[in-house]
Amino acid sequence: MTATSEPVSPAAQPAVLSQITGWLHSMVSSQEAVLAISLIALTVSVSLYETLVLGREAPRFLAERNIADILQGNAYIAVAAIGVSMVIISGNIDISVGSLIGVLATISGLMAVNGFPIWLAWLTPLVIGGLVGAVIGFLVAYLRIPAIVVTLGMLSILQGGLIIMTGGAWIYDIPPEFQLAQQRPLGIPMPVIIMIVLTIGAALWMRYTAYGRAIYAVGGNAEAARLSGISPRATLMRVFIINGVFVGVAAVLFATQFTTIQSTVPPGLELFVITASVVGGVSILGGTGTVVGSTLAAVLLRAINSAMIFFNISPYWLRAVQGILILITVLADLLRRRRQLK
């Protein structure tokens, strides 16, 4: 991203200074840095508010419980957003993730309740998620149906399937050892560990492998990619299958966070996941973005949610805040691109 910094003449400024300005410049031109700075700024301002205005000695926002909640609360969103980010970077979209999380969580829970081995109850959602991804990928890549149409259809099918499966009943009496999301190895909540490991793994894969590069290439210019010997079909197939598996992991985290599983998906879940991707800097037009950004964005959204409680703002404002963040991000991205094109 150094390409965006203006060439500074060495005679005009000392080398150190120009290095710092260049560094700052490249910082604000990366969405990940912007998100990290926003997270820190938010934390600092809520803590200051608590100590200076409310006169608390130890800010509760920084309490271990609250920090854990901020990191953990949206972990399953972040995990699903990794897959969805890949899909969007490849130039597509998946609006069926929310419903798929609901279906896979229910399957996982029913298996646990009905005496299947726990490991199988955890693994099955990943496999089925991958299969659903393969179906979507096939329809998009080989039959060339637009992804928004395919996943809209899939959304309806899955939601219908979910009601048929559960008849609207919640799932109770889940065996405690099933509850993966409540485990805390080394005192760290399992969802946080999974979120961090998968984010880093996916980021490395996207950045350093030929497969990852192919996703950016296909999303940036599918025809040029094809003329360069990359198969857009195979790439899209791969992306949707991976997305399905990530959604499977998200579903397991979702299913195992409470002692019951609701029979309905939280409304607008898929939009929440897409919001994390977009706010994380993934261009909705495809070709650019990172999964680190989308994970940071998922955490930031949770932190904002938490801060609103501290500022005593109605949680109903959260959706509006999300919307504003989307618009700001897209606007900032646009301005950045215009400057690049100059």
Add this chain to the structure above:
Amino acid sequence: MENILDLQHITKTFPGVKALDDVQFEMRSGEVHALLGENGAGKSTLIKIVSGVYKPDSGEIRLDGKPVSFENPREAQAHGIATIYQELSLYPELTVAENIFMGHAPRNAVGMIDWGMMRRRAEELLASLNIYDMSVTRKVGTMTVGNRQRVEIAKALSLNARILIMDEPTASLTEADVERLFSIVRLLRERGVGIIYISHRLQEVFELADRVTVLRDGRYVGTRQVGQTNEKELITMMVGRTISDMFPKLPSEVGKPVLEVRNLTCRPMVRDVNFRVCGGEIVGLAGLVGSGRSELAQVIFGFTPAEAGEVLLDGKTVQIRNPGQAMKLGIAYVPEDRGTQGLIRQMKVRENISLAILRWLVRGPFVDRRSEKSLAARTIDQLKIRAYSTEQIVNKLSGGNQQKVVVGKWLAAKPRVLIMDEPTRGIDVGAKAEIHRLMSELAQQGLGILMISSELPEILGMSDRVLVMREGTIVDEFTRAEATQEKIVAAMMSESVNNQPAQEIIREGESI
């Protein structure tokens, strides 16, 4: 006789190109006036100015002696100027009558569309063109190209057009349709309509036109009475430019054939093509836009796999079903349009250069960053790409440097055969000379190069051999010594109307 249309000193500049420079054109009523010129001579720009799509930077347009200025095509239409473009602009889901009266349908007393009146008037219009075999309630999308064209003409007449512009109207017509079109054009001429007729087929010009105006490189060359000129003179007028800013090919040893193509076919654009390219040789492929040159390249490269025929590399038959396979076999293709086919604009120079061979750079699970970076640095160095780092976003480079990145990407694959489609289109003279120098060097290293170009000086300057393509097949071949601009243009253009046109029309079983 009074001119109905008079263009004087028309100049039009687009960013970086002077499309028209002090051009004149005049037309009398009841005249078919042909407009001739090579690809890029400025014909399209000129007709777009007449039809109100573009505004000239300077110059004067007079209609019946009065100066006019069109803000948009609608205003030109209101002045009686109608255009029939190559891509017909009808609505396939609407009927013949609806298409003819689109935007000006007859209304009844309460302001509703008067369908009966519309049908009657549509029938009258068609009858006035001696067309009695077309139902006005038929959907246009179900008709042949020839019939759709007749609907377009009827539509133009419904707007009381006095000047009709026809842009390559016969390009996709069958022989019978061409004859019917000609009789309609003659009919309109008798009624005093002025027709601007653009065609690449010289024969048609002699058959149909009264006068002909020739443009070259955006400039006016001259106007002739058709009865007082001949093919040879027109071709000389079209090509007679100086060949000075051209970089000549350096001599290189021509070796064995590396690429051989036999009876290659992929309808409708590539039909029964045969040729070969030897190591160390640059073969120029000339032809008009739409003659199937790029399509041929894409068939060889596996982008659109062949229906029939053989491709041989080093004398061995190979099967190429996708670009990846072509690449592995040692074929590289630098496409015509860098923007849409060559580059991933958001990516860095390094990522673009390594894109085609990324799989070969993988060590363990990851791409080897160090060799990727040194490949990019070497390429920047070798091709003199003016980028300040391997990490620069490719979109920020100039056109010539972007083209070098695309070439660099393919050289990284170490090809035996390099197909270059318009390698120097839209880049400045300096970068052009550098690309030409590079092509010479590559040929000297033993590469076989197939160069598609619409610029004759480039074809003549760079090619050891010149192939000429027309209507999907190779119609002529010249050695470097034999080739002249006149010969190549004659092969590109002259062709009898009786030849089967390139685009075959699927007949939908309608009455003719």
